[in-house]
Amino acid sequence: xxxxxxxxxxxxxxxxxxxxxxxxxxxxxxxxxxxxxxxxxxxxxxxxxxxxxxxxxxxxxxxxxxxxxxxxxxxxxxxxxxxxxxxxxxxxxxxxxxxxxxxxxxxxxxxxxxxxxxxxxxxxxxxxxxxxxxxxxxxxxxxxxxxxxxxxxxxxxxxxxxxxxxxxxxxxxxxxxxxxxxxxxxxxxxxxxxxxxxxxxxxxxxxxxxxxxxxxxxxxxxxxxxxxxxxxxxxxxxxxxxxxxxxxxxxxxxxxxxxxxxxxxxxxxxxxxxxxxxxxxxxxxxxxxxxxxxxxxxxxxxxxxxxxxxxxxxxxxxxxxxxxxxxxxxxxxxxxxxxxxxxxxxxxxxxxxxxxxxxxxxxxxxxxxxxxxxxxxxxxxxxxxxxxxxxxxxxxxxxxxxxxxxxxxxxxxxxx
Numbered sequence: 001x002x003x004x005x006x007x008x009x010x011x012x013x014x015x016x017x018x019x020x021x022x023x024x025x026x027x028x029x030x031x032x033x034x035x036x037x038x039x040x041x042x043x044x045x046x047x048x049x050x051x052x053x054x055x056x057x058x059x060x061x062x063x064x065x066x067x068x069x070x071x072x073x074x075x076x077x078x079x080x081x082x083x084x085x086x087x088x089x090x091x092x093x094x095x096x097x098x099x100x101x102x103x104x105x106x107x108x109x110x111x112x113x114x115x116x117x118x119x120x121x122x123x124x125x126x127x128x129x130x131x132x133x134x135x136x137x138x139x140x141x142x143x144x145x146x147x148x149x150x151x152x153x154x155x156x157x158x159x160x161x162x163x164x165x166x167x168x169x170x171x172x173x174x175x176x177x178x179x180x181x182x183x184x185x186x187x188x189x190x191x192x193x194x195x196x197x198x199x200x201x202x203x204x205x206x207x208x209x210x211x212x213x214x215x216x217x218x219x220x221x222x223x224x225x226x227x228x229x230x231x232x233x234x235x236x237x238x239x240x241x242x243x244x245x246x247x248x249x250x251x252x253x254x255x256x257x258x259x260x261x262x263x264x265x266x267x268x269x270x271x272x273x274x275x276x277x278x279x280x281x282x283x284x285x286x287x288x289x290x291x292x293x294x295x296x297x298x299x300x301x302x303x304x305x306x307x308x309x310x311x312x313x314x315x316x317x318x319x320x321x322x323x324x325x326x327x328x329x330x331x332x333x334x335x336x337x338x339x340x341x342x343x344x345x346x347x348x349x350x351x352x353x354x355x356x357x358x359x360x361x362x363x364x365x366x367x368x369x370x371x372x373x374x375x376x377x378x379x380x381x382x383x384x385x386x387x388x389x390x391x392x393x394x395x396x397x398x399x400x401x402x403x404x405x406x407x408x409x410x411x412x413x414x415x416x
Contacts, residue, residue, distance in 0.1 A: 117385060177286050
């Protein structure tokens with residue numbers, strides 16, 4: 001039976017959920033607080049689809065690494081010191097989740113979700129959609145032998161999980177991507193990984209949603225909920241109430257604030273990231289890569305090159321911190337010696353907020369807070385990678401059908 005579904009959030013998760021609901025015959029309205037010409041986390045990211053990223057952010061060693069990095073203003077990770085009880089609570093939960101058993105439980109699910117999402121991207125491309133999809137893999141580039149040894153251990157786990165990975169020395173790395181000059185000890189090549197231009201994919205989704213009869217309400221902020229018994233009847237906005245049969249929350253880093261009034265606790269911190277896109281790089285790789293020691297992502301997008309990174313936990317302040325941008329640009333010539341930081345002079349940095357849960361896992365499922373609310377948020381750095389499959393699963397949940405994946409680990413009520 002057709003329902004009216006309101007999707008809250010117009011990023012890649014919300015748009016993927018909207019299209020999936022339309023395919024199932026529902027009437028869909030996408031509500032977003034920003035104008036259509038927006039630049040949120042779904043736009044300026046590294047554009048990677050990463051079955052290789054099966055280890056959640058909350059993993060052994062991350063707490064110690066975080067403490068080491070946070071004192072360096074140019075490091076990949078920074079927490080702005082501030083009195084914030086939500087941040088303290090989130091940090092405690094992160095430390096509790098950063099265990100080997102958590103990683104072992106989470107890895108197969110992250111693998112399955114990423115691989116399923118990859119297949120959906122391939123379907124879009126097979127249907128003739130052009131969003132710059134390249135399916136030649138990803139290189140985890142290692143500057144040091146120590147870094148290569150650590151990544152080789154991850155590669156062994158990947159192969160055990162059925163995610164192909166190959167450890168390469170410097171010469172082998174150059175053979176995989178001969179179009180760019182590299183100065184590395186070696187790499188791990190993940191041939192199943194892909195990359196694309198994320199803003200092009202967002203445009204594809206918006207066009208398909210409109211063509212299927214979906215509607216958008218831009219510049220519309222959700223200010224509250226109208227609840228009757230255990231069900232939601234409407235969302236409240238400055239322009240009035242919008243009623244629906246089902247609601248899907250895809251509000252990214254703002255999601256936790258949106259559901260406080262419902263008594264739903266989905267701990268979240270906004271992990272600010274930066275990127276710069278050079279339209280005329282001195283060299284252009286064929287594959288996307290991660291500079292492992294520096295935690296910097298490098299992605300060719302057409303004739304342009306996007307470089308991005310950092311995880312800055314400083315609240316939702318839309319301020320660009322020059323020192324963090326400098327840290328990204330300083331790392332690039334260490335791995336790609338033909339580049340220099342000044343190559344990016346005059347290029348305006350992009351910044352966006354990744355929605356980070358304390359255990360590094362998304363929130364995906366129905367909730368006890370309201371019987372007709374589905375939550376799909378908290379994807380951290382894997383929003384684009386997991387977008388299509390998350391949207392498909394959200395539509396399955398809207399129809400109250402059983403999902404192919406066991407989503408118990410992703411329950412929005414896990415911190416209730």
